[in-house]
Amino acid sequence: MKKDRIHIYEMESYKHASEEQRNSMRICKIRYFDLEGLPSKEVKEILEAFIWERGKTLALSSLATELTTYNNIRKFLIEKNITVLQNADPEKTVRILKGWMLEKGLALSSMKYRAAYDITARETPALERKLRQILKFAEVKDEREEQEKDIWELEKFEFPIRRNPIKNVKTLNFTDILQPDIREEVKRTIFLHLKYSALGTIHSEMTAVKRFSRFLNVRKPELESLQELSREDIEDYLIYLQTETTERKNYRSDLYGLKRVIEDVGNIYERRHLLQLFLNNDFPSTPRYQFKFYSDATIKRLNSHIFNMDEQIARALIVHQLLGTRISDTLTLRMDCLREKEGRYFVRIDQVKSITYEKAVSNEVGRLILKAMEYTKERYGETEYVFVKKDDPTKPYQYGMIQAQVMRMIRQKDIRDDNGELLKFGTHIFRHCYGKKLTELHIEDWMIARLLGHKTLQSVHHYRRIGNKVMADETRKTREKMDLILMDIIKGWDGYEL
Template sequence: MKIQEIKNSAQNKYEAIIEYLEQDDGYWLANDKWDLTEKFFFGRVIRKARYINFLNINNKHLKNELKFYFIYNFKENLLKDSYITCLASTLKNFSNFLNKYYWKCKSFNAIDGDNFKFKFKNYLVSVGFKMSDKGIISSMEMNGILYILDFIKDFYDDREETKKDIWYAKNIKGAKIPASGASHGNYNSGLDFNRISKYYKETVKKYFKTIITKKSWIHCKNSLDKIVYFFDYFYSNGYDDGFIENLNRNDIEKYLYYVGNDRKDKNKTETTKYIAWVRTFLEYIQIAQYDKAPEKEVTFLIFQDDIPKRELNPDVIKRAKFIPEPILKQLDNNIMDLDRPQFIPIYILLRETGWRGTDILNLRYHNCLEQIWNSKEESYNYYLCGEITKTGIAQLKIPIRDKVAEMVQKSINKAKELSTDDNNPYNYLFNTYEGKLKGKPLAKANLLYTIKRLIEQKDIRNVNGELYHFRLHSLRHTRAKEYIEQGMGISIIQQILGHQSLQMTVHYATVTENVLYEKWKNTEDLELFKVDTETNNLEKVDLNSDTGENLIRYEYVKKNLDAVRVPFGVCFKASKLPCKQQMNHCLTCASFCTTTENIPEYEEEIEHVKKQIDISERCGRELWAEKNKTYLKLLKDTLTRIKEQKIVHKNGKSREEV
């Protein structure tokens, strides 16, 4: 039973809690000391702990609410087993605290949160816990147990989630939560708007309501953190309610100076968000005409140049970006030997698409494979279809090879055969059908461990002779690099990978040293031109000469790919534009006359055209190669006629008669 189901079915909230605790033959309600080794519980000792002990809590109502928190998070797999047992170890101090201050209380829902935290902090200090100079107690007791209060209050609150001051992803329809990452702490902890001043709280909530189903949950949490940081700076520096409406450039410059010093020597990419995301927030509430938006235009408050450029540590990029080619070949060749075969199609899809692991694990068997008509090939092609939760793409479709599509179809057939409403309610393609994780996709961590075991089994080592340290996300980076090396356009790669910005795609646009050399080699022998800066004449460059210090080299390599050699130059006309003058029609003109005196010109022109054909063919420009071949044939035919006839003049005889 899930929280929403309980809310809808029970008349009384406390009765609903009792109903929930009566599961498993009433074990959770009847016993105040839970045995972790029970088969319907964890089934084992965890971190040397065997029991969760509620015996010391005298208040029955609070005890049952506390039990509900533990068992609900266990059954819904919302908290890790290690976290639950670690939290259970704090119950001794927490029980004594409840017995001292709240022995008459009927519910956690009736407790004032701020007063509760203040009392609990003082209690912990009184029993020996240390407090920092900033008034913080760093302990599981202080930081973990307090979530119980928020959890119970949320349970009793029947309002729509976005009306509350703390939002939980599980209660928001359409929240962007990756299926494989839903058990992560970032998804279970809520968006806490109590960190925003009462004056601006509703403004911030209204803004987040517009993005909560468009951006990933993690993005929303991070964005709220940056906005809270922004508010905290101004309130801690003497600004009062209403400061946003009256912001001026001087205020922003002070904030920028503070960020620059506070974030000095910290991650530049993360620092960027403290300015860029705040500007996005301010711009939106201004454009949407919120009552408490800045009166001055935001573009005049925060300039584009104020946002630090994103920088990544070159050493990190070099170490973590791509899987070396020898390693990749060994992985691809041995992947069928994975000790857990259910992960084989997942690896293949990661290699085929370059998608994130969470995106592949989030595929649904009822809509992940489509056939789309291709008018050019006049056939149906297979496309993989899935939701990209990180960037908010509801349905991304990318082409895949027929063999991969056949593998996906087999996985679909298997999923349909094994799935029921109970064991796979969300139609995951790669689902867990039994056990604690029933109804959730296969775990990404298990895929990683499986591949690491394969690396050990096959003794796959790096250049230093060490077992290769595999990172799952490196498959995405590697596939992006392959797309680049195969000549695919950046904007197409952006769409395939599901990137939100082209800048992120460009970050992947790296080729190997071998490919870099090959691309350079293609241009090494090309003719280069230079422009005389005094005469503006186009002249050939002698690459073996040191002369021409007053000349500028004009490299036409890329432009030259779509070029047709014509007498005295090159034509760069676009391939789609017709032109009767592009080819040398003088050679076929009735008024044209040529003799053996022109043979050297023909031979030189033939050599130039041959080079142009070679350039076009090497660079895959077949259309321009064919045009130059047509011109070459005309030159050769004319030269042959000259050698045979000594003079070629189509209307020569008739003109002599005239």
Template sequence: MKGMNKVKNLKKIGFEQSKYDEIIKYLIQDNGYWLENDKWDLIEGIFIGKRIYSSRYIDFSSFENIYLKNELKYYIVYSFKEKLLKNSYIVKITHTFKYLLAFINENYSKYKSFNDIDKNTFRLKFRNFLLNNGFKLVGNKISSNEMNNIPYILDFIKDFYDDREETEKDICYSKNIQGAKIPASGANNTKNNQINFNEIPMYYRYTVKRYFKTRITKNSWSTCCEYLLRVNYFFDYFYTNGYNDEFLENICREDIEKYIFYTLNNRKDRAKIETTKYIAWIRTFLEYIQMAQYDKAPKREVSFLIFQDDIPKRELAGDVIKRAKFIPEPILKQLDNNIMDLDRPQYIPIYILLRETGWRGTDILNLRYHNCLEQIWNNKEQSYNYYLCGEITKTGIVQLKIPIRDKVAEMVQKAIDKAKVSSTEENNPNKYLFNTYEGKLKGKPLAKQSLLSTMKRLIEEKDIRNANGELYHFKTHSLRHTRAKEYVEQGMGISVIQQILGHRSMQMTVHYATVSENVLYEKWKDTEDLELFKVDIVSNKLIEVDTSTDDGENLIRYEYVKKNLDAVRVPFGVCFKASKVPCKQQMNHCLTCASFCTTTENIPEYEEEIQKVKSQIEISDKFGRELWAEKNKGYLKLLETTVEKVREHKLVHKNGKSREDS
């Protein structure tokens, strides 16, 4: 047994030595500047290039322990080169070196790596050391953020020496996980570039990490970070209130009731949509680990622990969207007319594309110059049409192509040409169309927040105000809602709008499918002008209609249709045959014909027709026309059955190989 342990220890020593050699190799970069010099000059071209807070140097010369010094150097250089920390924050951390050195000399002078130091012990000792040297406590923390953050250096070094798969580590970095859904702008700071499991109790840490491994490539990275916050909150509540290891396996309804009561009271002034996650997401987590038979899952059925009624009611997605702020037409015209006066011209084409397409800001910023513009042959017009091509990351559409006007395509082509000239493998490795070519965010798309700031300055300069006389507040997503509204008002079908906007479901598109108050008024005015139903407001009796007038003729025609005609929705129109006359083709059409062939290319037509038929059924039900509703329901069933077969077989032809299934 001792022999085996000795072999393991030798392997561990060998492994740690090889990792330490990696650190040395990394520090040899830039002609050995980082390794050989203990006093780094901030104004050097290979470093920050300027003074920060009047500081010019980062001085490591006082560190006598060469191993810890080189690990600390590696942390600083790597964080600088990979843009994990702001340059100003790096300089702030180095201000703590005087205290850190004295602390290390007192407690860890003989250690050969930060990896050998227990973080919790280090944190406690370092806090006491600082208190003994004049620092004060604010709550449970030292009054200096830089001092409080020193222990995170241990996390970084321990992660470096940890050779396990990324999702098995206590800290997972997004850049090291293949398939992680990272936004185009990246995840570049400690708030969103990592998922840190260190706050999860050790007893349950493996369980939580195993669960997150199932989600980390399915949900966006930001959603995973949010999810961990809720799980942390859940465990923190129970451990803070005296529960111990194994509490989860034996948890009962009474325990959950206490948690829910605390959560709802603790978050009573917070947004309900967020509070809901502290209960609903926990239920999802517990349900999964129970169904997957994790050894530390609750023994009781989760359905008996957390009830549906426990979850606070929140606004539905549709309700949130209905409250979305469409840009009023007068303001929209002012923005469009003044957009060329933006003080940062590189954002002009971004705004124009947001207006033209209705895409999300992140989708426009994610465009790549080598594949974002394409010409596709149009048989009907006998010419090539321009299409904008991009990845819709939120809904997982790898490449969406939508038509754009020639003038807009010309603008995109100019941006492409400019990007090609300005881009190198070093400053734009991902070939972003709207790239940042220098600075901390070099190689990332232009920032959406910078666009908003630029638009805000334009609004102030041009004095663009809302109906209340206040300067207009601009949001990029408002352009998306506004463009969707324009599509609807132009008569575009819902299924086509869904494809252009890159929605996952038509239901989401329907929420966008509204019209402006002006168009609503015009439609209402049209019906008012008909005056089909004239009522004496005194006697509440119908006034006799003069059938010789246009109004009377309209009313008579409506009543005739209502009583005698089917008015059944059919492809490309409505059938107005007499209700007593049978018709074999009215509900069958070509769909059941032996010569009929349909493919996946026709799916948008089916989807549009299905929506129209459903609308017709709603009207029929509303006015009590059971015959209309019944026949349209039959037609709807035929449509839905057919499109289901098309999706399954790709091609449906009764005289083809799928005939027996048709």
């Protein structure tokens, strides 16, 4: 075996793969990554380390693509005599790569159709993505405290972060805040917020600040610090949002995020005037929320295809419908979420966004959850969640995966709504359907709120609005019977007080 070759069969991903995975490989195991002829010792050492690192986690099914891309990168490095990768200027190196690609007749970009969303989008070529990956790997490790960097790796913070487990967010990126002083002010503020705010809230604040930064960069380049802001600057920004931007229909939540950041910058740097920049009437009124739902016929058509999906994904989607929970709460059901008491199943809902509560479910739902638990335990052993990622069972199913698979199925099977329009799928609509059904059964508002896991009655009127069945005298007996059933269920909930 030559020293300048790393064979596929030497890589950890191959050694630890099952026989079935090896047999399904799209590449011969004796193929190798060639290190011969690289233009410098440094480049060779970096690429060798990069390949071995990739070999630890790369799926066998991806090796063919990886090898082809690597071979082209190797040719580029040799022909353009790139002798330095460590801490190289990434944009300059990528520009050299693009020039080489033009010489070789390789496309600088391509348009890719994304069936799940029925859109065609520009795609960065694999060669550019791979070179950026190598350059990132070659960077000298930054030994500064994480909060001092411009890109934070969330796993490196020692305190717990309130994140949504079904969304795979690993970093916070401050590089798009264009003014260096503002970037540092925001980093200090976000670091404090990260300790007590949900990660989703942090992202909203970051989006708001980045938009404001772009505005300042174009309209007020002399402003280099949030501490210099005046009421006039805020009014100019409000006018800009109202008259020139088209990114959103309503900037209410965006402005509240910006306000939180600016006011906390004022608290940190003792600039009290920053706490007075926003007035109550600066914020647009809350947009009227249009609750959408599916008809029973549409649900039936959709479910007939869901039943033919991967069995565990199908279980997750059916359980989701039957529980009426948010998708984040369904996908984060724990292995200890189910208990049996007096012949009845109770499921504990650990809401990501709100309270933890418990509610009774039918025997059928209980058995379905048990079946999902058995499936996971049989394949992955002891896990925290019922529905887990195949490549990382420590994490639950990711929302993006569920969404993409269902959207792809809708387009492939041409599933349409009652108006003949291609179905626009959103998992939260199942929750709307669940709430609507409760209103059609004429259940009291407080009980609907409890069944949906709401702290208050505030949202119940939305479900009332979309319920289209009118109460009649002949339904009274049915309603009273349902009330008795649900009251009996309520009595079994831990911590409930009438």
